[in-house]
Amino acid sequence: MTQLRCSDLRTKKAGELDQQLNELQEELLSLKTAGSRNVDKIGKVEKSIVHVHIVQNQTRKDNLRSFYQGAKYKPKDLRPKQTRAKRRELTEKEASCVLKKTERKNATFPKRTFAVKE
Template sequence: MAQVTCCQIRGKSPNDLEIILKNLHEELNSLNIGRKDSNKIKNIRKSIAHVHIVQNQTIKENLKEFYHGEQYKPNDLRRKQTRAMRRSLTPKEESISLAKTQKKKRTFPKRTFAVKD
């Protein structure tokens, strides 16, 4: 079997991917018993890795679709930002001020001075 690339198997169903993976494992086992042609063993191991990559990517895409628009998401599906940015207040939270601070601003507004030339 020739080396399988990700783009060749990207659109296949999970059942097809399992069948391909099973065939590759069987072929790898038969080659390991004979211990012949190390290049072929290397190619099959790469193909197995490609199948695993495609499986994991499709699972992740389905999870992203499932959690789209939800308030709480798993950590690996959240946006990656710096720790400080994740903990900072949202613009709406920043705009809210307490009654006490509003009263203080009204009674003591910011002074403006005119400078003579």
């Protein structure tokens, strides 16, 4: 048996992937109970199982991303991963806002300009 590739598995539907996974798990179980003669084949089957799991998780995540696209609140694993400081930083709009008290202060005490003598 040749090892399955993720690119081949992406074209399959969810039900087909579940069926493929069950077949691979049964094959792995039979290989392990038969003995350790087929070490190479056991490795290929285990990797194929991992590839099926990868494709299942990625398609699930893609479906969730499309479902939550444009939503105000998203699950934490779909939010952008940044540093803690970056996540708490003010947005550009928030940073550009000027409070009324600050506006009054700036109007009352404008920035001084000085003429330079030559």
